[in-house]
Amino acid sequence: MARNKYDIDETLNTEFNISQLKRLGSYIRPYRKDMILTIALLTISSALGMLTPIILMQIMDVYIPNEDITGIVVLSLLMLLIFLIISVVLRMKITLTARLGQNIIHTIRSDIFKHLQELPFSYYDDRPHGKIQVRVVNYVNSLSDLLSNGIVNTITELFSLIFIVIFMFAVNARLALICLLGLPLLMILIFLIKTKQRVAWQISSNKSSNLNAYIAESISGVRVTQSFTREQENSKIFNRLCGEYKDAWMDAVKYNFLLWPAINNISTWTTVAIYVLGIAWIDQGVKGITAGVLIAMTGYIGRFWAPVNTLASFYNSLLTAVSYLERIFETIDEPVLVKDCEGAIEMPPIKGEVEFKKVCFSYEDGVPILNDINFKAQVGDSFAIVGPTGAGKTTIINLISRFYNLDSGEITIDGVDISKVQIKSLRKQMGVMLQDSFIFSGTIMDNIRYGNMDATDEEVIKAAKTVRAHDFIMELERGYKTEVNERGTRLSVGQRQLISFARALLANPKILILDEATSSIDTETEILLQEGLSKLLANRTSFIIAHRLSTIKNSTCIMYVDGGRIEEMGTHEELIKKKGKYYELYMSQYKFLEE
Numbered sequence: 368m369a370r371n372k373y374d375i376d377e378t379l380n381t382e383f384n385i386s387q388l389k390r391l392g393s394y395i396r397p398y399r400k401d402m403i404l405t406i407a408l409l410t411i412s413s414a415l416g417m418l419t420p421i422i423l424m425q426i427m428d429v430y431i432p433n434e435d436i437t438g439i440v441v442l443s444l445l446m447l448l449i450f451l452i453i454s455v456v457l458r459m460k461i462t463l464t465a466r467l468g469q470n471i472i473h474t475i476r477s478d479i480f481k482h483l484q485e486l487p488f489s490y491y492d493d494r495p496h497g498k499i500q501v502r503v504v505n506y507v508n509s510l511s512d513l514l515s516n517g518i519v520n521t522i523t524e525l526f527s528l529i530f531i532v533i534f535m536f537a538v539n540a541r542l543a544l545i546c547l548l549g550l551p552l553l554m555i556l557i558f559l560i561k562t563k564q565r566v567a568w569q570i571s572s573n574k575s576s577n578l579n580a581y582i583a584e585s586i587s588g589v590r591v592t593q594s595f596t597r598e599q600e601n602s603k604i605f606n607r608l609c610g611e612y613k614d615a616w617m618d619a620v621k622y623n624f625l626l627w628p629a630i631n632n633i634s635t636w637t638t639v640a641i642y643v644l645g646i647a648w649i650d651q652g653v654k655g656i657t658a659g660v661l662i663a664m665t666g667y668i669g670r671f672w673a674p675v676n677t678l679a680s681f682y683n684s685l686l687t688a689v690s691y692l693e694r695i696f697e698t699i700d701e702p703v704l705v706k707d708c709e710g711a712i713e714m715p716p717i718k719g720e721v722e723f724k725k726v727c728f729s730y731e732d733g734v735p736i737l738n739d740i741n742f743k744a745q746v747g748d749s750f751a752i753v754g755p756t757g758a759g760k761t762t763i764i765n766l767i768s769r770f771y772n773l774d775s776g777e778i779t780i781d782g783v784d785i786s787k788v789q790i791k792s793l794r795k796q797m798g799v800m801l802q803d804s805f806i807f808s809g810t811i812m813d814n815i816r817y818g819n820m821d822a823t824d825e826e827v828i829k830a831a832k833t834v835r836a837h838d839f840i841m842e843l844e845r846g847y848k849t850e851v852n853e854r855g856t857r858l859s860v861g862q863r864q865l866i867s868f869a870r871a872l873l874a875n876p877k878i879l880i881l882d883e884a885t886s887s888i889d890t891e892t893e894i895l896l897q898e899g900l901s902k903l904l905a906n907r908t909s910f911i912i913a914h915r916l917s918t919i920k921n922s923t924c925i926m927y928v929d930g931g932r933i934e935e936m937g938t939h940e941e942l943i944k945k946k947g948k949y950y951e952l953y954m955s956q957y958k959f960l961e962e
């Protein structure tokens with residue numbers, strides 16, 4: 368997929384896909400008992416409500432002319448009872464439907480989140496994080512109304528509609544038919560605007576997604592924004608995106624608003640028609656049409672168009688919801704490109720021999736990044752990777768954990784092809800410290816323990832001591848219990864590195880991967896850290912990317928990588944003797960130190 372950005376709309380699907388709704392049905396199924404109960408209650412209450420016009424008709428046509436006071440009082444009390452039952456049922460409905468909707472939303476949301484956590488790095492490389500967030504939060508929220516009230520109301524209203532039509536025909540067939548004449552008009556309107564309305568809602572959801580992407584990006588980058596005083600420009604971009612969203616929304620909602628006035632109009636016309644014709648027919652003495660009948664009929668007409676209105680607005684929210692559902696299911700269905708192959712075996716306990724055989728790799732089709740990488744690290748070796756920025760160092764080590772699939776070639780650990788093992792069993796046995804040392808919100812202790820949830824406090828502290836993080840942690844006001852915020856902004860970059868370093872160590876891995884683990888740590892701490900580490904690295908295989916060559920001088924093997932190729936490989940002494948690129952690099956740092 369082409370890389371997406373805040374000002375690039377996601378693709379539109381013009382075809383209405385009914386399977387989305389079927390799928391939504393599978394989420395609703397577990398709650399069908401609740402749903403049936405609610406619908407049953409509502410149907411009973413709406414049937415009861417249907418009786419009131421008939422009761423009124425009786426009072427008007429029979430009891431008042433007969434001056435039957437007891438009858439009138441009994442019927443009035445009956446009406447009161449009906450209203451009471453209806454209001455109790457409505458109250459129950461509100462609770463039941465709200466719970467129903469929220470439960471379904473919860474399930475959908477956890478499905479997306481679970482899947483998001485499994486999606487490979489490449490998924491996140493390809494789209495703004497704000498566009499992912501908006502799916503999990505806003506789009507799912509947008510279903511809330513449909514799921515809680517929409518479906519229940521619609522089914523109930525359908526029943527009411529059937530009742531009303533039956534009652535109307537029971538009262539007077541001729542007048543009932545006049546009322547029904549309005550329906551075909553409405554159908555024509557709905558048919559005419561259907562596709563436009565759907566596309567308009569899709570565009571609107573795309574624009575809200577763009578806006579979210581920009582907000583997320585701006586919040587992450589707010590420090591840079593402020594240091595380069597870009598606030599005004601950013602506000603302009605934001606306002607533009609906001610405006611686009613507003614316009615798209617207005618455009619979409621315009622179609623929704625078309626239906627209401629149309630229904631209102633049709634309902635008024637039919638009522639007028641019934642009155643005019645009704646009174647004329649009473650005048651002509653047509654059989655079966657009385658003042659009571661007319662009043663009852665008007666009562667039903669009011670009720671006839673109310674469910675039609677609900678059905679129309681359900682139809683509207685259905686179209687809106689489908690545009691969100693498509694994105695939600697698209698996310699849940701997003702193929703996990705890096706996944707266990709068929710019959711993947713569990714990675715046996717790792718000893719630590721790592722071999723790259725003719726490995727080629729590209730992030731994007733047609734843009735090769737690594738070309739023919741070959742090397743072999745024996746158990747306990749420490750491999751250093753050096754080279755200019757963008758050379759492919761991080762890429763090489765990302766492949767050892769199988770964060771991406773290879774284009775060709777093979778990576779083996781203890782002779783086992785890593786593409787043939789269960790990914791989790793592989794990653795569990797590795798300690799990886801990524802270049803971006805991410806800190807989660809929580810205590811320092813939690814953050815280090817992320818590497819091994821079973822580790823005791825003592826083990827956490829031991830790991831922190833090994834990487835020389837203990838001292839600074841103890842200086843924090845609550846030591847290991849100090850709360851840090853998301854991304855660890857209250858810590859220095861070096862401190863964050865030390866914490867992620869400890870995290871990687873805590874997993875007690877047989878293969879340790881450190882991507883510029885010490886780039887922001889002062890030389891003094893680094894020398895201390897080196898001592899602790901050399902003992903620790905003794906029986907592990909390690910891959911260390913470092914710019915400060917003093918840290919990797921003693922490695923078993925140093926690889927000089929440039930342009931996605933290994934240019935030189937050997938021990939420090941060998942490479943110095945060779946007087947190649949490594950030698951130049953070393954000399955430049957050495958000279959720098961001398962000055």
Ligand SMILES: Nc1ncnc2c1ncn2[C@@H]1O[C@H](COP(=O)(O)OP(=O)(O)O)[C@@H](O)[C@H]1O
Pocket residue numbers: 492730731736754755756757758759760761762763
């Ligand atoms: N997620 C990515 N998507 C596309 N290209 C990438 C990605 N990450 C890195 N690259 C490209 O791959 C090359 C190697 O990057 P990297 O391995 O991170 O270099 P470094 O040696 O600095 O660690 C660079 O040209 C970079 O632009």
Ligand SMILES: [Mg+2]
Pocket residue numbers: 760761762802882
């Ligand atoms: Mg890198």
